[in-house]
Amino acid sequence: MVAQKASETSKPPKAATKSGRPRRARDSLSREIIVAAAEAVVERDGLDRLTFQAIGEELDAHPTSIYRHFRDKDELLLALIDTLRARSYSGAMVATDDWMADLRAQAHLIHDHYLRYPEFALQMALRRPTDFMSMEFSIGALRRGGYGPEQAALYARALGQLIRSATSIQAALTVLPADVQEADDLTWQMDYRRLDLDAYPNIAWVGGNLPGIRDPRAWETALDLLLESIERHAPASS
Template structure:
């Protein structure tokens, strides 16, 4: 041992934070993106903001998602995952299963409106979306529809649920002043329109439901289910 090394004690290595691959995951990033959306809206979902939320460098996010659109599709699939988690396993009454899937989807969208408002027309092409599509098609086949009709009815039913849920999410995501102004129009503006010019509106103005009345979605859903049931009875020859 040389003099320069005599008496030198080994230095303890300072603990190192695990690298991005060890402590980041797509699941953690998606959860952080939802939190960012709740604080800053959809426009606030940036890799920088997510990195700040996770105390990680933004470049670490790119190791899991190549683009923001890639991330947004993962967020959409997470909404499908929430809906599936809240729905009983398949195999029971097909009408009730569709009802519960629709309600669970709408509820998931309303929990994350800033993300969901842009999700109605997008295709996630990921695991949970695949599982959800399979569930709905399974309901249509159990109802007795032909493969062709089952596919068409799946499309119409699912698009209705996604579109209505995205519309309600868009309303919920509005800033408070804008939302209140739009809501007030139906309790003030529409109720005071002159009968001479708008006789039909005037006749029902007192009964017009609020834009965010939960019964709006429920009514539309039951109308859709009744139509499917009627078609299924006709197909089976029992109607």
């Protein structure tokens, strides 16, 4: 009995993490747990700091254990984007009897999603299964508006590109530190005021009416103009 206790006490301790806690067992990880940890790392430290080493420290696990679930960082990042999209879109895109209202609601849904997760604005442009669902919804709305296959496909693509490109710019700016954003706003205003009036008479004419780069009215106006054009040319409206 004494010998047994002696052998137990002589066992080497499990390797500890920087937190001082024992490392998590390899078989206790799952794709869902790793994706959640990756999201936590990005929210706290930014996308540039997302590494398997950082995720391992977040989970008190050895970084190599993550390779059992994800081939590389790119595969993990795509899984994280799918998770975020599903969180924003799941059950939200529901067709109604107002196809124009559906397109507008979809535009705002995607816009809000990008601004909710601005760190991933560039990566979210990648085509994923959740994006196919969005395209299916757009084409379905345009089809109910009377558009044929060629125009429905073109307008759905145009609408999607407008939403994502405009929102990506907004999202990228929101990631900047607050002091950088304030300095950018000030520079934007001062540079326009210092322009040569003879060289830029039209800018001088609008004066202080020119919206700032983050002014939400610019996004809303661009969306209104495109949707109004789509509705005006729709066979169903005719």
